[in-house]
Amino acid sequence: MKNVLLYCRPGFEKDCAGEITELASTHGFYGYVRMQPKQGFVVFVMEKADAGESLIDALSFSDLIFARQIIAVNDEISMGSGGRVEALLDAAKQLPLAQDLWIETADTNEGKGLAGLIKKLDKPLRQGWKKASLLRTKAVGIRHHLFLVSGELAYLGVSNAKCRSEFPLGIRRLRFPSNAPSRSTLKLEEAMHEFVPAKKWPVLLREGMTAVDLGAAPGGWTYQLVERGMRVTAIDNGPMGELLMATGLVDHQKADGFKFQPPRQVDWLVCDMVEKPQMVTELMAKWLSQGWTRRSIFNLKLPMKKRFQEVSTCLALLKNSLDKAGRQYEIQAKHLYHDREEITVCVICH
The missing domain is CATH 3.30.70.2810 (Alpha-Beta Plaits)
Known part of the structure; x- marks a missing residue:
């Protein structure tokens, strides 16, 4: 053929x-x-x-x-x-x-x-x-x-x-959990299945881990982390879902996602902010290069034209930053089924 x-x-x-x-x-x-x-x-x-x-x-x-x-x-x-x-x-x-x-x-x-x-x-x-x-x-x-x-x-x-x-x-079809605060939760769930092999879930997505969700409100992505028993710092000026807050696993801080810095290293950083893709890439590169997080899953909202070129630029920027910092890493990127005008990126540092 x-x-x-x-x-x-x-x-x-x-x-x-x-x-x-x-x-x-x-x-x-x-x-x-x-x-x-x-x-x-x-x-x-x-x-x-x-x-x-x-x-x-x-x-x-x-x-x-x-x-x-x-x-x-x-x-x-x-x-x-x-x-x-x-x-x-x-x-x-x-x-x-x-x-x-x-x-x-x-x-x-x-x-x-x-x-x-x-x-x-x-x-x-x-x-x-x-x-x-x-x-x-x-x-x-x-x-x-x-x-x-x-x-x-x-x-x-x-x-x-x-x-x-x-x-x-x-197409990986997922069922929307009725108690999730927004349908965006399916983006992160699909990303976890896509990027983290099932045999590594007990190690990489285990109970007791710590995470930061930038641009968290109303909590669609935070929900997936809490469901796995993680403690989440949710950064957003908007309100979070009441059921999420009732779990006791969420620390909601009304702060600027581009300025927030964690007091100590976290296991996961997730981000689904509606910002220019290169700005988000630079922010993720900063967290990973500085060692503020060991792993990250984030979305890049793409322009209407030349989307592949924009993705290539962002991934090159990310790799260059991590290389300069001397980090050992794996990067995966995918236009997932539950994404629309965006792609999802996963970075795991060793």
Whole structure:
């Protein structure tokens, strides 16, 4: 397969395209992007017959900020209106064996309109795949993806476990906790799942830790920390949720988030302030470089244009600051499902 298909939030196609073009070039892959505004996916087109598989083998999913999913594909398949299953099975015979088959669409209104077709195709396709011996339990880590563009056009491809999301459409869906003070709580919950491996939660997100939440009110992010038994200093001039304050784990201080300094090092700093991304980045870099916190999760509110360039600038600024301070660190960044015009960054210092 010579191309890669990447799912993204509708409206962020240019950012996803810029990112994959830059990442691919660093690994010696060159091509061009096919995309349309607000279609929810982009296709990076290359020339070599196996370039798509080679590229996803070279990448890790954590390298990707704006992509929700990445799969190796060839060009679009015309399914016709009467022989869809046969056309797809014929194309699938060119794929390596896989453990499973996922049928997906873009996260758009047009994609949602294909739900009925997916339901109609699901059973006969899975039966056809099994009959053709395309699915094998020993095909560890390989998954087939059928991505419907419309009722007549689709992409068929593969992903590997090293470089993909494990959620349909690349979307981690979470349930809003009814006692949380705002829906922003889902941003931090998703970030914790995305950036902190479950096996490390008992060490990195344990009861008794200390945290600071800058721009905390009304407490959506503080809620996630308190739920894990952390003691939180919430910095904001606005009011905090009454239920949060009743836990006894929150110290609400009405202060300027850009001027506040903790009396001692904390385990976590979180921040979801509506400020210019470079200002927030500089503030986070200060906390981490000075050793005021060992770890941080924060959001960067992005401009309407050149968002990938702004993200690149901010991450370079952050790395430069930490390097100058001699810190050892890991940085991850992702445009999460519960984010909108923003990305979430996680930094863990050692």
